Amino acid sequence: MKKLAILGLIAAGAISLMAADGAALYKKCAGCHGVKGEKKALGKSAPIGxxxxxxxxxALKGYKAGxxxxYGMGSLMKxxxxxxxxxxxxxxxxxxxxxx
Structure with a gap:
């Protein structure tokens, strides 16, 4: 029984480590959108913050699906x-x- 509990804790920890990190993912967005989403990306889009x-x-699922x-940003955002x-x-x- 202890082994199952330990395996359960290890699995839960691994899953939480694999969970998406919004801050890390946003780093590639910040160059165009700004640190807090305050910029018009490439001078075109509305600020998203x-x-x-x-x-x-x-919006993101729409861009991903094409x-x-x-603002003509479909291809770039895709x-x-x-x-x-x-x-x-x-x-x-x-x-x-x-x-x-």
Whole structure:
């Protein structure tokens, strides 16, 4: 029984270590969007800092799917989020939504 409890704790720890880190994921966004999402990316987009999480998730999933092209940024953004999993999108969206 102790072995099962220990294995359970190890598995839980491994899962939490593998969880997406919104702050780390956002680092590649900050160059265009600013440290707190305060910039118009490439002088075109609206600042994203403080957007609701659901709005961010919808936008990022649209860019990833190639169905969103706001301000002509569809192709560029598709490349930026192509490698993001759904959990990555959730994590980075949660992180950005906290900017004020």
């Amino acid at each position: 403080g957007w609701e999480k659901d709005k961010l998730v919808e 169905t969103r092209n706001v 490349g930026q989020v192509a490698s993001y999993s759904d959990s990555d999108i959730e994590a980075v969206s949660e992180y950005i939504s906290k900017f004020k």
